Amino acid sequence: MSPPSGVAHGVVRYDAATLRAFAADVIGALGSYPEHAEIVARHLVLANLVGHDSHGVFRLPQYADFRDRGHVDPAARPTVERETAATAVVDGHDAWGHAVAEFATELAAAKAGRAGMAAVGVRNAFHVGRAGAYAVMLAERGLIAQLFCSAEGSSFIAPWGGAERRLATNPIAIAVPTGGEPILVDMTTSVVAEGKVKLARTAGRELPPGWILDKDGEPSTDPEALYAGGTLLPLGGSVAHKGYGLSVIVDLLGSVLTGGAPGAMGPVLHNHFLLQALDPAAFIDRGAMQAMQERYFAYLRSSRTRAGVTEILLPGEPERRSTAERQANGIPLDAGVIRSLDELCARLSVPPLADR
Numbered sequence: 001m002s003p004p005s006g007v008a009h010g011v012v013r014y015d016a017a018t019l020r021a022f023a024a025d026v027i028g029a030l031g032s033y034p035e036h037a038e039i040v041a042r043h044l045v046l047a048n049l050v051g052h053d054s055h056g057v058f059r060l061p062q063y064a065d066f067r068d069r070g071h072v073d074p075a076a077r078p079t080v081e082r083e084t085a086a087t088a089v090v091d092g093h094d095a096w097g098h099a100v101a102e103f104a105t106e107l108a109a110a111k112a113g114r115a116g117m118a119a120v121g122v123r124n125a126f127h128v129g130r131a132g133a134y135a136v137m138l139a140e141r142g143l144i145a146q147l148f149c150s151a152e153g154s155s156f157i158a159p160w161g162g163a164e165r166r167l168a169t170n171p172i173a174i175a176v177p178t179g180g181e182p183i184l185v186d187m188t189t190s191v192v193a194e195g196k197v198k199l200a201r202t203a204g205r206e207l208p209p210g211w212i213l214d215k216d217g218e219p220s221t222d223p224e225a226l227y228a229g230g231t232l233l234p235l236g237g238s239v240a241h242k243g244y245g246l247s248v249i250v251d252l253l254g255s256v257l258t259g260g261a262p263g264a265m266g267p268v269l270h271n272h273f274l275l276q277a278l279d280p281a282a283f284i285d286r287g288a289m290q291a292m293q294e295r296y297f298a299y300l301r302s303s304r305t306r307a308g309v310t311e312i313l314l315p316g317e318p319e320r321r322s323t324a325e326r327q328a329n330g331i332p333l334d335a336g337v338i339r340s341l342d343e344l345c346a347r348l349s350v351p352p353l354a355d356r
């Protein structure tokens, strides 16, 4: 029995290792290779650790439904379809997206190590989860990484000026190595990830204003309104034509270039993406880069703060702080999330969290 430490307000905290073993059992029970189950579980729990619960173990019931509906093939493995010294195209064949993305990440690292840079296109992966995880894997090996992730079959956003869903939340993740922890920008080109609305719905919470419109195009804070024909807003508020533009680029690079189908054009939940890796040593001496980075970061942090803000953070820092806190105190799961996991365990004959 693991430490459900701190039961408060319907929230139970679990340690990461317990949740990883639990998630691997569930993914394994769906008919997966043990190594794929381990990778998916590791990424789900990493998402919880960094504070993006929308991409954590909360997803397991949804993943099981998608397995039942044939969107993910647990018996598939990715293959390389085209290749040059610095490029490759990978077909995921509907395998678990986290496993396909790790495969592509290893390929990009090996090619960039030899050629100084690499671009790997991936089509037909199931949901890869947090795009930033793969960018950070490359940055931890000293490479600059950019990932443009297009989502087929998951359309929630209208094009600028439109009133119908045509685009997915299409995240961009960019990581840059430093002398310490990498800088990470990992963000949807919509206001937030759709999973955050779904998580709020499961937990029975209202949304902050400015996230969604209802089916009539009116602002709403009710998560149900999104699933009743509403839309998620593009990034940018009153200048959301810019978020719309970024999202179109993600579809062109992530889907069209790799042979996938963007947005709502395909029937299956897929992630198609372009992953680029760049060795900074091809441009500048590492020591000189890090010295200027340090001066630059200090300069950013030296800004006077606005009322109510205590300090300037660098991109990627909130995730690192969350990781430290949750490694120390456990990962909080809402009662609603635990209930949905219990139901899944009963269906798959997997021991529930309470028995671990």
Ligand SMILES: NC(=O)c1ccc[n+]([C@@H]2O[C@H](COP(=O)([O-])OP(=O)(O)OC[C@H]3O[C@@H](n4cnc5c(N)ncnc54)[C@H](O)[C@@H]3O)[C@@H](O)[C@H]2O)c1
Residues within 6 Å of the ligand: 052, 055, 127, 128, 129, 130, 131, 132, 149, 150, 151, 169, 170, 171, 172, 173, 184, 185, 186, 187, 188, 189, 191, 192, 193, 194, 196, 271, 312, 313, 314, 315, 316, 317, 318, 319
């Ligand atoms: N696989 C998919 O199809 C898919 C689709 C959509 C989103 N996602 C994932 O969902 C996750 C959440 O995306 P999001 O856009 O909702 O996240 P978000 O709005 O929380 O933005 C996260 C980014 O903002 C930075 N940030 C946050 N607060 C900051 C601060 N105070 N100072 C400096 N930087 C700060 C973070 O470090 C991070 O880079 C991402 O990991 C994304 O990859 C995946």
